[in-house]
Amino acid sequence: RSAWLRPGSGRSFCEWKGVASYWDLLRDDGGPQERRLSRALWSYPQPTERFSALAGWFSLYPALMDGCWVDGEPVQPQPGGFYGGWILPWLQGPFKGDPAHPELR
Template sequence: MPERVCEYPRPPALQASSQHIVVRAFGQLLAETQSSFRVLETFHPPTYYLPAESFAEGALVPAGGRSFCEWKGIASYFDIDFGDRCLAKAAWSYANPTPSFDPIAGWIALYPGLMDGCWIDGELVRPQPGGFYGGWITSGVEGPFKGDPNHPELI
């Protein structure tokens, strides 16, 4: 039975996961891990945070800009760089998150809609609607999702 995102908590919960995650960009393997964290927040599909060492060497390049999350703190951004190709500000991290999210310090989240594909246990992820959100939609989660234009009350 799918998880209903309307039942996810607010403030969000942090959950360790051993699901097999594969991310590809520009036709290349960007990241692979079986150790991640899911952030579960009301009306959002899970956002996955992957250990920095699961990313291809040199693919994460610090980028300008920061943002603030009332739950996690200040995020900084990364470009995904494969030499001749770059995805600007496609990933982010919290170097010094709030105490509740300390386990994800230095871990990396990314926008699945900017990637060639993200897979969880072999299932291709659909990106959360809206350019600001980094949620990963699979058959294991049920909406409606924040950012979905079919649900303007959640935008």
């Protein structure tokens, strides 16, 4: 729901996809005030031609959410704070960011 999103601070650059913009997520837990999750999502408003299908879509960091599921299976966040990968039971690692595999940096 776009009403829950606010432009976040900073940008980053991917050599394949281009410049990413970050978004803050506003959460209303029913309490007296809403909670703001800074830079919880990102998007590529003008991705490179090869990744043009990403325009208009958002990605989110599952580690910042209370939970994420795919086909009823809980998502494990990709190790490390930089990557936003969604690790599911049917995927095999190792995955970038895993401290047990420094060769994947």
